[in-house]
Amino acid sequence: MSTLPTHERDRLATEQATKHARIVEILDAHRSDALLLTSTAALTWYLGGSRVHISLAGAPIAAALVHRDGTEIGLFINESARLCSEELGETDGVSVHVLPWHGSLNDVAAWYPAAGAWNVLSEEQVGAELRAARASLLPVEVDRYRALCRDAAAALTDVLSEVTEETTEMELAAELGRRIIAFGADPVVLLVSGAYRAEHRHPLPTNAPIGRRAMAVVCARRHGLIANVTRWVTFGELLPGEADLDARILDVEADIFAQLVPGATMDRVLPAIQASYPSHGFADDEWTLHHQGGAAGYNGRDPRLEPGVTDAIVNQQAFAWNPSGADPASGLVAKVEDTVLLTFGDDGSAAVEVLSVDPRWPSVEVAGRQRPAVLRR
Numbered sequence: 001m002s003t004l005p006t007h008e009r010d011r012l013a014t015e016q017a018t019k020h021a022r023i024v025e026i027l028d029a030h031r032s033d034a035l036l037l038t039s040t041a042a043l044t045w046y047l048g049g050s051r052v053h054i055s056l057a058g059a060p061i062a063a064a065l066v067h068r069d070g071t072e073i074g075l076f077i078n079e080s081a082r083l084c085s086e087e088l089g090e091t092d093g094v095s096v097h098v099l100p101w102h103g104s105l106n107d108v109a110a111w112y113p114a115a116g117a118w119n120v121l122s123e124e125q126v127g128a129e130l131r132a133a134r135a136s137l138l139p140v141e142v143d144r145y146r147a148l149c150r151d152a153a154a155a156l157t158d159v160l161s162e163v164t165e166e167t168t169e170m171e172l173a174a175e176l177g178r179r180i181i182a183f184g185a186d187p188v189v190l191l192v193s194g195a196y197r198a199e200h201r202h203p204l205p206t207n208a209p210i211g212r213r214a215m216a217v218v219c220a221r222r223h224g225l226i227a228n229v230t231r232w233v234t235f236g237e238l239l240p241g242e243a244d245l246d247a248r249i250l251d252v253e254a255d256i257f258a259q260l261v262p263g264a265t266m267d268r269v270l271p272a273i274q275a276s277y278p279s280h281g282f283a284d285d286e287w288t289l290h291h292q293g294g295a296a297g298y299n300g301r302d303p304r305l306e307p308g309v310t311d312a313i314v315n316q317q318a319f320a321w322n323p324s325g326a327d328p329a330s331g332l333v334a335k336v337e338d339t340v341l342l343t344f345g346d347d348g349s350a351a352v353e354v355l356s357v358d359p360r361w362p363s364v365e366v367a368g369r370q371r372p373a374v375l376r377r
Contacts, residue, residue: 011140012048016093019046022133023066026126033118034067035126036108041298042123044224045134046071047094049144050087054079056186063105065112065120070094072112076101128311131302135295136316142341144223145318148185149339149355152220152227155179157358160233160375165212169194169205172216180220188226189219189300198333201290201324212236215335224298228320229356230337232374245327246374247364248280249334252323254367255279256292260342261350264313266294266305273305273323282325293321296339315344318355336371 023035023046037043040060043052052060061079065072071094075083078101088094097111109116123130137145159175169192180187193203195211203215213234220227232246255276259269270292277286294305296318303309319342324335341353352369362373 015048015138015140018138019133020066020071020093024068026129026133027066027068027121029129030121030126031119032121034065034115035121035123036106037064037066037123038105039123041134041224041302042130045298047073047088049223049225050083052083052087056188060105063108064094065108065115067118072097072115074099074105074108074111076103076105131295131311132314134298134302135311136314137297137318137341138316141223141225142316145225145227145339145341146355148220148222148225149227149229150357151183151185151222152180152218152229153338153356153358153361155183155220156216156218156229156231157360157375160214160216160231161360161377163210163214163233165235166209168207168209169197169203169214170207172210172214173205176216176218180218183222185220185222185227187218188221189217191215191217193333198331199326201333201335213242213332215333217337219300226296226298226300227339227356228293228296228300228322228337229339230322230335231361231372232335233377234374235377238376239330239332241327241330242332245325245330245332245334248282249323249325249336250364250366250371251280252276252282252325253321253336253371254369256321256323257340257352257367257369260313260319260352262315262344262348266303266309266311266313269313270305270307270309276323277325280325283328286325289326290322290324292323293337294319296320313342315342317342338372 043060052062061076063074073094073096077098080098099111163172173190173192177187191203192205193215194208195213196208197203215232217230259272273292274287278284292305294301320339322337326333338354338356341355343351363370364373
């Protein structure tokens with residue numbers, strides 16, 4: 001018996017029904033009988049944020065066969081009790097099928113014989129359509145995302161307000177990981193670069209002290225959604241050109257936000273990024289030195305922006321852009337990253353809401369929007 005309030009049960013029922021209907025549209029378009037969901041992103045989205053992993057680096061321990069009349073969930077026997085009681089209990093319209101621990105989730109006919117005569121789609125066959133199905137977030141998902149992003153931003157404020165120049169990158173990452181786990185999320189990515197490793201755009205932490213300037217990156221997952229946040233801290237006086245570099249990368253980000261309008265597609269954004277870097281004093285090829293981010297949600301990027309990606313940009317879609325740029329003369333690097341929500345108005349307007357906000361963090365106004373400044377200690 002559920003202990004959730006009636007209004008919360010109704011929200012969850014609406015979420016499940018809406019997502020099932022979106023899958024059925026894919027089935028109809030392909031004249032197929034069912035779609036087998038096997039990835040963490042697809043499963044957590046469809047099952048309302050259920051945790052379907054054991055290892056953060058491993059494959060899911062469940063599969064969902066979605067057909068027009070409902071959903072069949074395949075679970076390994078050593079995982080079924082936990083998932084049924086702790087993860088799937090509030091997910092309506094699903095039937096559970098228990099497999100041996102050595103069974104195959106992909107051998108659907110073995111655990112759901114009726115599917116043996118069906119035309120079953122794989123995720124690989126409908127990857128773009130699945131991304132489109134989960135792109136526009138439902139109100140219950142937006143509520144979850146706001147809460148997660150606030151928690152992630154607060155963790156960065158707490159930790160970076162306490163570190164010293166002698167704190168090592170590993171120590172900083174460990175404290176971030178502790179706080180992320182404490183608020184019920186998975187630390188799927190933790191990056192730290194101190195002053196001695198600024199040139200690395202994806203800096204896995206080391207035992208080096210962070211020194212006078214450090215970057216910390218958090219990707220935290222809860223209810224399947226992933227918050228992506230980057231923050232910087234400096235100690236003492238700024239170096240010549242440092243403030244200007246940080247300001248210019250925020251200008252590049254503002255140019256990206258300006259591309260998020262009704263009717264736009266991802267392939268419209270990339271040329272704007274390519275033009276933005278040199279217009280703000282960076283090298284022409286700066287965009288080639290690190291990925292620029294993209295849509296966010298149940299994958300770290302869903303999808304990541306790159307040449308050839310043409311996904312539509314839609315209402316109530318989340319994004320996490322991460323432009324970064326270097327000053328070759330000083331060796332300094334600047335980067336900005338937050339998780340944001342795009343909302344379209346009935347009048348054709350577009351609003352970008354920054355989800356990963358902590359009011360304690362210093363900010364600066366850029367193009368009418370408050371953006372994170374570097375924390376000065």
